[in-house]
Amino acid sequence: xxxxxxxxxxxxxxxxxxxxxxxxxxxxxxxxxxxxxxxxxxxxxxxxxxxxxxxxxxxxxxxxxxxxxxxxxxxxxxxxxxxxxxxxxxxxxxxxxxxxxxxxxxxxxxxxxxxxxxxxxxxxxxxxxxxxxxxxxxxxxxxxxxxxxxxxxxxxxxxxxxxxxxxxxxxxxxxxxxxxxxxxxxxxxxxxxxxxxxxxxxxxxxxxxxxxxxxxxxxxxxxxxxxxxxxxxxxxxxxxxxxxxxxxxxxxxxxxxxxxxxxxxxxxxxxxxxxxxxxxxxxxxxxxxxxxxxxxxxxxxxxxxxxxxxxxxxxxxxxxxxxxxxxxxxxxxxxxxxxxxxxxxxxxxxxxxxxxxxxxxxxxxxxxxxxxxxxxxxxxxxxxxxxxxxx
Numbered sequence: 001x002x003x004x005x006x007x008x009x010x011x012x013x014x015x016x017x018x019x020x021x022x023x024x025x026x027x028x029x030x031x032x033x034x035x036x037x038x039x040x041x042x043x044x045x046x047x048x049x050x051x052x053x054x055x056x057x058x059x060x061x062x063x064x065x066x067x068x069x070x071x072x073x074x075x076x077x078x079x080x081x082x083x084x085x086x087x088x089x090x091x092x093x094x095x096x097x098x099x100x101x102x103x104x105x106x107x108x109x110x111x112x113x114x115x116x117x118x119x120x121x122x123x124x125x126x127x128x129x130x131x132x133x134x135x136x137x138x139x140x141x142x143x144x145x146x147x148x149x150x151x152x153x154x155x156x157x158x159x160x161x162x163x164x165x166x167x168x169x170x171x172x173x174x175x176x177x178x179x180x181x182x183x184x185x186x187x188x189x190x191x192x193x194x195x196x197x198x199x200x201x202x203x204x205x206x207x208x209x210x211x212x213x214x215x216x217x218x219x220x221x222x223x224x225x226x227x228x229x230x231x232x233x234x235x236x237x238x239x240x241x242x243x244x245x246x247x248x249x250x251x252x253x254x255x256x257x258x259x260x261x262x263x264x265x266x267x268x269x270x271x272x273x274x275x276x277x278x279x280x281x282x283x284x285x286x287x288x289x290x291x292x293x294x295x296x297x298x299x300x301x302x303x304x305x306x307x308x309x310x311x312x313x314x315x316x317x318x319x320x321x322x323x324x325x326x327x328x329x330x331x332x333x334x335x336x337x338x339x340x341x342x343x344x345x346x347x348x349x350x351x352x353x354x355x356x357x358x359x360x361x362x363x364x365x366x367x368x369x370x371x372x373x374x375x376x377x378x379x380x381x382x383x384x385x386x387x388x389x390x391x
Contacts, residue, residue: 061134082110088130
């Protein structure tokens, strides 16, 4: 492969994977009572990819749950994994403390009920779970927070259990009311510090304690309870090399941002798609998942590609690896790849825009990366870019 020297940071390649979960009907039916005090179990489905192991957090959050979590972490030292909650809630202050501890440990969070095998094997299966009330706040401690469509995440007002047992009883003194206001401020500050929207607190405050307000997928995304998914900066023109370059940056949590650039070179240089991103995510995944002794070179990464797929409005094309005309990695492990676009592909992009770029890899390199663009390439900006090629 021909090496190329790039005048700007271009595009990127990062990988992720999901392990294959064993079918639940093949597992003996042993589950932890969700109303018992919360327990923590390090388990997995037997795979060796990211997502194949997790910490099962099952049960009611009690005052001593943070202590139990501390003891669990000292014993197991689990890192770079996900805490899968299945809990009806419990002690609010303990839940906030647990969320803080999860964030300090740089763990991710998800929701799921774990089924454990009873035959001495460590393999487990995960199915949709529930995380409501106090658990909803502990969940926010995850650096990356995942919600599958069948998982149930819900909030409501925090309350004193005595007030529900005897609704007409005068439970609260003036001091109690003051403390409740302080607690409300603590919850709001915690939610914002964890990176979720303060709108979540407002939603909880408007829901009676006898009810649960379950969030839809769209609401979970909007309130940043689920902070995964694709977003982009939008296509914009930048002046480079005496010409114009059309750029965009796509972020798909938890992977690092992927930078894209469309431009042409003066003369008969042609049209190019540049792709650039940090290799740190891939380096860590390969080391932990496959024990790769040293980071891959740019040639190894680009050479492992099977194909590149571009698609737009009613249009799709596949490029083979011969279209890759350069690849490099700088001292900061930033990978850059340059892809040549034929006149036919360039014409199709001008007509149909680009809404998705997909890279296919062999299985051992984590499947594929898909970058979805929320904003289409504006035709006027692309025309202007292709009339002002860089030198």
